[in-house]
Amino acid sequence: MRSGRWPLFPALLASMTGCASRAILYASPDGRGTDCTESRPCDLAGAQARARDLATDTSDDITVQLLEGTYRLARAWTFGPEDSGAAGRRIVWQAAPGAHPTIHGGVRATGFVRIDEARNVWRAKAPAGASGRQMWVDGVRADRARTAHGAIAFTPTARGLSTVNGDTTFRAWTFRPGIEVMNDHQWKHLRCPVVGIEPTTDTVPVPHDPENEGGPFPTPSREGTTLVMEPTCWRINMLSPLRPGFPFHGSGMPRMDNATWVEGAKELLGTPGQFWFDSSAGDLYYVPRPGEDLTKADVELPLADGLLHVKGTPGHLTPVNDDDASAVYGGAWQHFGQRGHGDFRDDVTATQSRDAVATITFTGTGLDVLGERNADQDSIEAVVQDDATGAVVRQDTADTASPDRVAQQVVYSVAGLPKAKYRLTLRKHSTEPTWLVLDGYVVLPEPLQTVHDLAFRGLTFAYAAWSEPDRGGYIDNQAGNLWDPATGLPRHIPGAIAVRRGQRIEFADNTFTHLGGAGVELADGTQDSSIVGNRIDDVSGGGLLAGEVDDYYLNDTQTTRMTRGNTLSNNAVTNTGVDYHDTVGIWVGHARRTTVAHNLVAHASYTGISLGWGWGWASTCEQQKADKPNQPCRRGTLWSGANRIVGNRIYDVMRTLVDGGPIYTLGGQRILDGIVPEESGNAVSTAASCFHMLYHDEGSSYWRTHDNVVFNTGGHWLGIWLRTAHDNQIGADGTNYTDNPEKHGDWGSNNTIQPAQVLPFGEWPAAAQSILAQSGLEPAYRALAPRSNFVNDPDDGPLYSSDARSRQWQTSTFRSYGDFGGDVHYATADGAAVRFPFTGTGISVFGERNADQGEVEVYVDGTSRGRIDTSAPSRQVRQEIFAVHGLASAPHTLTVVKRSGSYATIDAFQLD
Structure with a gap:
């Protein structure tokens, strides 16, 4: 005992x-x-x-x-x-x-009673503390009650969105908190809370930006309705968007100038699978789907804003501007704003006087001083004193000279001090007429202490909230990275599972699902950690995240604070960006030696894998000016490098937004210890709203892109469109393959691009087959892949023809006709074909019948089964247009060829 x-x-x-x-x-x-x-x-x-x-x-x-x-x-x-x-x-x-233990952040809603027989509306008391942004019924996500996609045309005015026609529908609503407008605009997803509904009195639309928006906004109708937006959200999302430029932002400016839909109003209830949460009364309303019994169903609302937090110190670090009250300037200092050189907050404080002194008072264990390096800069004398006793604890001289101007540089750093209050005094080292430029500083409030050597295996993490958009909306920059409405600085959607200042943290064989924010993130200097062999599914934001967007200023003496040495491999990442459509399946910001390998990424609203940040920040001024001659050169340094994207399988992405791709890179990379940034062995297909399948965007540098297979293309197989993308080697180390050889011309700098080998519609070259076969989950992890005998049209399996110049099939999403998955593939050219190799005893093909459709010819194993007429007097969706059963249980090939009519439509396949 x-x-x-x-x-x-x-x-x-x-x-x-x-x-x-x-x-x-x-x-x-x-x-x-x-x-x-x-x-x-x-x-x-x-x-x-x-x-x-x-x-x-x-x-x-x-x-x-x-x-x-x-x-x-x-x-x-x-x-x-x-x-x-x-x-x-x-x-x-x-x-x-x-x-099979589950770490569960939800709370169950019970006691549903039907209150409206005609509309089949049920009501229950919401559990205390529950978030009303998401709800799940027996593990299936419900939708907040909303208008149809793109149903009502709006135009922006000073206080909100006003209807273009005389629509008065919204005026019949009883205004309640929780109504929200969502707008998908190019690569951005924007949301603002509605604070009032009024008749339109302001008929003057917001001025448009000719460079970015193409034409004036429509005039509101005097008989229409205005949805009044929360003022701060509306200001930043529409009236005066933040445009700080590199390294925080590119040059584009999509604004919240319309509504994709309006959600969160009781009056919108009626569609099965939609709910409404009355936050003021604490009531939950739902219209069940066929087969759902609310007297027995497990109805879950998220409660916890996060499920697992692994937190070292000092946590996230944010620069403080040079004009902060804790910095005191004595002597002949000058303040310069809007210099156009890339300063933090677009200003600096500078002096040429040896007698001028800057004193920064801080509490913590260290501090980084941000300044400028240039040929006209001087050395800095730095003295650190204990604020209480005046005792000198450090005295240094730091050189700030550089042949070329670079902004936001760490010009002086001190770390490892006992936590206390200190005074840092800075002055020019010499009396020469050179400059000392101060731009800001970063305080280390705590000693660097990591959380290390933890592993989480075989667990399910489910049902997490992210309630912040309720209060301030969703103010998008790009890829799930947002603007803080209070500070104007960047941040991203937090992961429900978040590691900050971690070392050797492992996630293996877990499931992460039903999450209201992002999935799993390795952030704030997390190192040598791994996310391997997990299933990530049904996530409101991005799936896997690593790195930050605002620690670009770190230098090579600060590697302990860099996110580096992490591995994200053999994960199945599916159904991401469910609520926040700008988010990415796997996103990596500033990072070193990150390996993103052999993942399966599918069913994403935006980009599949995105790596890098900063746009053209690390590119030369000559390259920047060649792209945008009327914009200033904002130039600094980035520490990212030696990152690899290898062996991934990506399909059915870019379902909602545009200007992304299955694989997207951004910002400068470095070659470190001979390790080059590499993008190879990936197989990518079916991106609905895609410009470029392999997309090296602004600032992308030193990538070796080779031995990739690109098919069912949703755009150019390759995109390099700006001069700031430089020194990339495409195809120099191995052949890329594509069914559509069209690329966006090489408009970069010093890039080498070898043409891709064209894939025939029939038998592929053995090398291309091998790349496809070896891409995605490796054999030990293939059980993680979603499996079903039902295959939607953009899923893995179907091969859509190209005429060797351009794709012959297009993808249509959000049709609102009731298609499987809300989408179809369609072709207009006779001879366009789809092949589906499968193993089984039979297959059914589903499409559409309509007056604009004609005949398709179906082949099974190369033998024609005849022509099928898909015309009909009116539109009929989810139609079985061909089926064959009783085949030998063996590999087979189905081929469907368009023969006549204006369109042929493919919606899904079902296997016996």
Whole structure:
């Protein structure tokens, strides 16, 4: 019998047996014990406390087995440095053998009663604290009640969006908080809360920007309605968008000038699968889908804004501008604004006087000073004093000279101080008529302490909220990176599972699903960590994220603060960007030595894989001016490099927005220790609203892009369209393959582009077949791929023909006709064909019948099964236009060829 605490027991057992110890703890959802044994398990908090105690006393890994059940959280499960493994040993949190534990951030809604027989509307009291942005019924996501896609035309006015026609529908609504307008505009997704509904009195539309918007906005109708927007959101999303330029933003300016739909109003209820949340009364309304029984269904609303937070210190660091009150300037300093050189906040404070002094008071363990490097710069004398005693703790001289002007440079850095209040005094080193330029500073408030050597295996993380858009809307920059409405600085949608300042953190064999924000992120200097072999599905934002957008200023002496050495591989990332359409399946910002390999990415609203940030920030002024002669040169340095995108399988992306692609790169990269940025062995297909399939956008540099297969193209197979994209080698290390050889011309600088080899519609070259076969999930992980005998038209499998000059099939999404998945492929040219190799005993082909359709000819294993007339007096969707059954259970090939009519339409396939 044992009582009390037992941290020494495993070590004692090891010494007695001569074997290495193995500490195993147990947790259960209803655990109440302190032993953390299988018979008397702890809860999560108890197991976490026991693991901390054991970490310094055992000589082996510690394993915490999570027993079967649902671990419901009211707030995120949090790990700090004290939860780390010790002396290189790892603490593993994993499913017990045979168990399927779920870390659950939702709360169940019960007690539904039908209140409207005609519309089949049901109501229940919402659980306290629940978020009303998402809801799931038996694991299937419901939609917030909304208008039809693009149903009403709006135009922007000073206070909001006004109807172009005399529509008065909204005036019949009872205004309640929670109504929201969503606008998908080019590559941006924009949202603002509605704060009022009024008759239109202001008929003057907002002035348009001829360079970016193409023409004046329509005039509102005097008989129409205005949706009044939350003022700050409306100002930044429409009236006065933030355009700081590189490294935070490109040159484009899509604004919130219309409504894709309006959501969150009770009056919109009526469509099965839609809900409405009355936040003021705490009531939840829902119209069930066929087959759903709300007296028995598991209805979940997210509660916790996050599920797992692994947080080291100092956390996220944000620069402070040179004009902050904590910086005091004595002597002949000058303030310069809008210089156009890329200054932080577009201003600097500078002096040529040896007698001028700048004093920065800060509390923390260190500080980075941001300034400028140029040929006319001077060295800095820096003195750090204890603010309480005046004692000098550091005294340094730092050189700021450079042959070329570069902005936002770390010109002086001090770290590793005991946490206290300090004064940093800066002055010019010489009396020469050179400049000392100060642009801002970054305080390190805490010592650098990582959370390290943790693993999470075999767990399901489900149901998380992200409630921030309720208050301030969604102010988009790009790719799930937003503008903070209070500071105007960038940030991104937080991951429900977030690691900050982590080292050697592992996620393996987990499922991340039903998430209201982003999925999993490795952020703020997380290093040597891995996300391998997981399933990520049904995520409102992006799936996997690594790196930041605002730590570009770090230099090569600050590698401990860089996000580097991480691996994202063999994950199945599907159905991302469900709510926030600008987000990316796998997104990597500023990072080093990141490997994105052998992932499957599918069903994404925007880009599949995106890597890099900063646009042309690291490109020369000559390159920038060649692209945009009327814009200033904003130039600095980036530390990203040696990143690799290899062996991924990507399909059915770009479903909603444009100007992205299956693989998209942005901003400068470096070659580090001979490791070049590499994009190879990927197979990409079917991008609905795509400019370029392999897209090297502004500033992309030093990429070696080779041995990729691009088919079912949704645009150019390759895109390099600006001079700031430089020194990329396309096809120099191996052949790229495509069914559509059209590329966007090489408008970059010093790039080498070898033409891709054209893929025939029939048998592909063996090398291309091999790339496709080896792309995506490797054999040990292929069970993660979604499997179904039902194949939608953009899914993996169908091959759509090209005429070797351009694609013959187009994708149409958001048709609102009831198509499978809301989309179809269609062709207008006779002879256009689709091939579907399959293994089975039969197949059905679904399409559309309509007056503008004609005959298609169907072949099975090369033998014609005749022509089928798909015409009809009126539109009929989800029609079975061909079926064959009773085939031998073996590989077969189905081919459908358009023979006549204006259109042929393919909607889906079903296998026997």
